[in-house]
Amino acid sequence: MRIHLLIGPTAETSDRFRTILKKKHALLQKSGVLTPDWNHIRIYMACSDPEAVGVIRFKRGFASALAQKALHDEIGLQLTRAVEEEKPEHVVLANGQLGSMLTSRDELERLKALLNRVSDDIHITAHVDEQARVLAPHYANKVMEGRRHALDLELELAGQESWWTGALALRGENQPWFGLFNDIQYPAPWLDYEAMLANWEAVFGAGSMTLRPIDREKLLSEDAPEMIAEILGIDAALGKVDAGKPESQHSAVSVGRVRPFNDLLIRYMQAKEFSTPRDLWRVLTGELREPGPPIAPGSLSAVSRHFEASNRRLAKRFPDLADTLKRDRKLKDWAEEDGGKGFRASQYLTAFAHRIRNNSRPIAELEEEASQVNEDATHFDDVVADKHIGGGSRDEQQKVLDKLKVNHQIVLSTHIRPHNDMGRVNEEELAGAYDEVPMRKLPEGNSGNVIVGCMKNEAPYIIEWIAYHRAMGVDNFLIYTNACDDGTTELLDHLQEMGIVQHRDNNDWKGKSPQQHALNQSLNEPVIKNAEWIIHIDVDEFINVRTGNGTLEDLFKATKGATNIAMTWRLFGHNGVHQLKDAFVIEQFDSCAPKYCPKPHTVWGFKSMFKNISGYRKISCHRPNQVIDEKRPDIKWVNGSGRDVTEDYIKGGWRSSKKTVGYDLVQLNHYALRSAESFLIKRQRGRALHVDRSIGLNYWIRMDWSDFKDITIKRNIPRARAEYDRLMQDPKLRALHEAGLKWHKEKVEALHKMPEFQELYAQALKVNLTETERVAYALSLDMES
Template sequence: MRIVVHIGVPECGAEAMQSALGQLRPELLRKGVLYSGAAGRSNHSRLYMAVSDPGRADPLRHARGFAPPPVQEKLRRDLAQELQAEAARHPDARLLLFSAPQLATLPDTAELERLRSLLAPLSGDITILAHLDEQARTLARFYAEALRHGRLASLQQELSLAESGAPWAATAIAGWGPVQSAHDCPEIQGIPHWLDYPALVARWQQVFGADKVILRPHDPTGATIPDQLCTLLGLKALRRKIAAPPADPPASAVTLARWRQLNAVLARVLATGRNVPRPLWRGLLAEASLPGPPVEAGGLAALSRRFQLENRSLVARFPDLANCLGPDGPRPAWAEPDPGFGFRATQYVAAILPAILEATTAKPAERAGMTPAAERLLSDKAKEILVSLKGNRFAPHDRIGPPSDVESAPFAETAPVPLPAGKTGKVILACMKNEAPYVLEWLAYHRQIGVDNFLIYTNDCSDGTDALLDRLTELGIVQHRPNDDWKGNSPQQHALNKALREDLVRKADWLIHIDVDEFINVRVGNGTLDDFLERVPDATNVAMTWRMFGNNRVETFEDRPVIAQFDHAAPRYCPKPHTSWGFKTMTRNSGAYGKLSCHRPNKRDPGAPVQWVNGSGKPMPARYHEKGWRSDPSSIGYDLLQLNHYALRSAESFLIKRQRGRALHVDRSIGLNYWVRMDWSQNRDVAIMRNLPRLAAETARLMADPEVKRLHLAGVEWHRAKAAELRDTPEFAELFRQTQAMQLDDLERAAMALALEIDG
């Protein structure tokens, strides 16, 4: 086996390369090429964190909790074992591939030696791959990204060095002082030493060999990636077409000037001992952004002149670099623009000062101990993760978004709105199995917030769900379809594929796929979908992010509204575990996508315009146009709409769900691990309860039909009997006991869930 390590460089297409490798992973493996999963899902940042200087923690290690040298050393040992196990699982692989653009930023050969030592047990044949673009273009992109992370210096920092004639890499690295915090890391604040490409190549050749460094041109479109991979990996062709991730438009030069001034004020705030969480910081930068032209690489001509001779020497050795290392045409010399409109960074920061003060005084993650339940239940791995989570950016907290624990005036009832001829309006598609007690509440709720039609598939029901839906179909409330003939691992996906042929779907204005344990919680106007859509008139897709509602220590199944029984949830800031910020999508039926999947539409028409927004009505990053089913700190938003997810309900209901199995992945069981990931019960959220009066009125209208009422009550009795039966079964009785003992706080739950993800 030989190894190829793709080291970036930063801002030269690593994300497109990693996206291509991820899409091609199965085909590559069939051809004997293993794209590592042990080093990370896509970007192999664990490889970088394991070998960087133990005494100088970079921003990534700070953020992930690996800053202390002993913790980093354990990461290195664990990763070494996992890489060897991964290689052993794939004995036919002839090539092992890694990708992490952070590796190019390692400043000294000692770190590269650690990387070689880590990989040596796998293979002694290691090739280094780097993609390059002309330094001025690369710096313009890097500058914007560094400002997003808190950079304080302007581009004059690099231009002054370029004009001085001093050795670039040596001078830049000499300025790397001791690191006191993640904010003052030289990777953010310093001059990027790796722009000196000849010095970069020499350093890697010194460790890995003179013939072991390959340079390739950066392709902004990503179109040449498959051909480059074939050449690099010795493959004839790759059959699968890849979709390059859409690039977000560059921030304007005026925006960057504003960001730098905001960073300076926020740095002074940090110096007083206050805490400014990253989501709050980034939200402020986004709020201050303005449209306009970006920084022009041609205005950084001093940098292009500085590297002109070195670039010529590289082109002589690597002719493919000829086009990418040519400078842009000359433009007026760069000068930081006026931020415009009387901008004052101090006023922007003053507006969020209350949130900063709250974040500073409320630090649950810094609690030294753990609850008795956590001491008893958490594995050693989970306890290690708990320590690393404390104070880092993945620690859950409830300090974003609008208040959710304040009771408000009830929403007014709504009446059905007549639809234009030939239209079916807003349509929910859903799949159900043994959900009879919950159907009427869910239907009544969503009818009151403005859903016009429902297409519901069922399979293998034994509690009367199918009969109840048949009666509701007769009354014109829903359209019910049997799905007992499903094939594959997903009855849900089988149903969604069939749904595309339905008139109800083809004639819809909006398509929404949610489950019966999910409620669209609109927080504006009268709490209807129209009230929300008025705020986002150009939206084509709405990412409705989950807020997980836990068990609330409710043991017994009751025939009462779910949204009234369960009012405690996950914290609003909960980036880990990965399920916490999953979203479902409300999609305008414009033909932009050719397939419906569980969380989002797929198979996008490349020429179709799309505008994704989050639950705060703000645009989502362009990468979501093609793929993605989870929000992250850059895309989360709950201000106007959230998706309340009641995955557990009562403990007895959970037992029934456990026996029933999953609709999406029937090959995955629901057990204690599922409970750990879903039982968030420390943060009160009663916003949805404004709907209770109109929910009661609409439910009464549905129950006015005697047959609907009879079938609903029959379903309730079936669930009561099934719960009693399961509680008398030893396996389920033990599961019930374990769930009730699982009393963890938010940080402990996140740590345990992350440990379960790592352990599989």
């Protein structure tokens, strides 16, 4: 088995190859090619110099030696497992940082040792262009990332004997808090392709590396997959991909404005001993940019001359490089643009000073926080010490513990740190109760706003859920059930007799899941065909409209012609409620996850409601899928704050992101646990009276969000209660509800008497994690959905 490393060293090639590998994963797999689906940048982070914390490791929370070691072990395990399972002939890893940021022999030796776990046959491919043509956009990009030094450094290197040696000699100690990273601030050693080649082959062996020309026309074309087949030496028809777009280049005048501003900002931070967030830094420099032509490679002829001899030697070994390594026509020597319009960096620094001071943090505070993170990590010792977590052996538990501590550091030091500081809704003060709204009288052939859902053993919760949604504008319900033994089926049958819902037996489901079978069947139902809006949610999910009078009609008015509304989950924990009670779910549970919580991925999952315009062919668990092309112009997706997210979701996706999340108008309250006793029944369901306690506890930890209060849904309680009371006036319905509740209480009593369930119950209630610790835990273990 051969491992192929596509190492850039420019991002334009490695990023494009990563896209192709992802798109063609299945076809490559059929040809015996494994393309791991995790981010290959992790390989660079695992193998880079532990002491030299570069910008990527710093930004992603892998600055510590423990974090890097844990990542190295994890990648080794992932590679080994994937190769053992797939038994491929080829493994392809594409990451430009391997070529551009691994420069020492020690780093390459670490990389080789990691890969040797699965194969000794390793081949490296780098794609190159003439150095001045690469340097011009590379330098501009680094300035936009925070470089303070002008191109004078490169021009001085061009007069030295060895570019590689000279570039490395300029480097100092990284100072992350001030944005001082060698890979950003100083010349790129790898532009010396001959020295780069020698460095890699000294570790991986003579002939182990190939230099290929960057063929941008082919790389960005629909036929780009042919390049992958050629590199791998396989005869496989990989088809086409969407054409790529050329990299946009920063104007020379923008570079001339941003570069001196970077230098001034760095000196300002050092003088004030604080650190300005990189996101803010990027915003500020964005305001300095001006249109214009980019730096011309021909103005860097001194660099081109420096490499002429070595390029001839490279072209002799790799003949395809001959044309690529020819330099551009010489132009007037480069000189930094003055920024135009009387530009002075100091004026802009003065203008930005208020924003900088308000958003920057003292270095001492950051260092103290980092120290506190290590102390706080000891909390995980108690969690992992329990025999049900991390496996039985001490070694397994230590690996879990290391991952927890590392992930906790990552959570606290990166953009995934959860918080509740977003949105416009005051969630902790109860506003006035919503007014009752009479049920609509629909014309014949119109079923109105319809919920389609699936249930299994949910008898105690159904009437509240039905009453709540009827009171806020849902007209009809189509409910599928299978394998129920708690009275759910009988209760829904009677609700159908009352004209409240339509109930369908789903016991004979086929395919991947009973839920998808039900959704497929629902498309043939008149209640769905004649619906105005279709909503697919479960009985533990409540639509929480937070605008107007809290009705669907208010939401539709506020979302201005939307056809699809993505309702992001808000996960609610058990709120200290241990016992199963005959009380409203929305009244008992009001502690929840923070609004800003990008990880784990389930927190920002969403479900959707969509207008019945036949824009998609299929309903899936979270959304409609398979868009109909001729309907695309009619489709408008909005998020929970009413912002247009059509571009993000028209084709697919069921998770919100930093860009698309929103809760201001609507959110989906998700009560995955309810009470601790309800959780026991949920974990037992379908498990033949046996529970995997580690999976059960993992699920509890991932779902038991109890850090923040959100009582906004309680404005619905009076009208939901009124509708509930109207429904419960039916004596048979009341009796069926009470019978279902009795069944659940008897089930709980039986489970409490079983040692394994009682132990799970006690262990779950003992867990006490902060929101950051919960995220770290969820990221550390394989979770059950």
